[in-house]
Amino acid sequence: MGKVGWKLTGLAFALPLGFVARKAVAVGWRAIRHEDPPRPSNDFEASWGETLTWAALSGVAMAAAELLAARGAARVWRQVTGNEPPGHEREPAEIEA
Numbered sequence: 001m002g003k004v005g006w007k008l009t010g011l012a013f014a015l016p017l018g019f020v021a022r023k024a025v026a027v028g029w030r031a032i033r034h035e036d037p038p039r040p041s042n043d044f045e046a047s048w049g050e051t052l053t054w055a056a057l058s059g060v061a062m063a064a065a066e067l068l069a070a071r072g073a074a075r076v077w078r079q080v081t082g083n084e085p086p087g088h089e090r091e092p093a094e095i096e097a
Contacts, residue, residue, distance in 0.1 A: 003086045009077055013069035021065035025057050 029037040037054050038046035046054075077085045 006073075006077060006086045009085075010069065010073045013073040013076075014066065017065040017069045017072075018062060021061040022058065025061045029054065029057070 026037050038051045074085050074088065077083075083089075
């Protein structure tokens with residue numbers, strides 16, 4: 001399956017988890033603030049505090065989604081191929097006598 005298969009496996013996990021993370025943060029923002037989240041690129045009415053808070057929350061959510069996607073993809077890769085993902089091979093543990 002090689003590197004292309006690994007990239008496709010990672011993508012299959014990353015896209016839906018990224019989408020869910022972004023939507024979850026937006027839903028949480030709306031539930032707490034009762035307004036849409038600021039759009040840092042074009043919402044010039046939003047305060048710096050709101051914009052930076054939104055950026056921080058989005059960043060944390062996306063980092064968590066990336067971690068979950070990478071670990072989930074690696075687990076599936078190991079189950080399907082019986083090997084570590086390309087570029088993530090482990091050195092065999094040395095046996096102490």
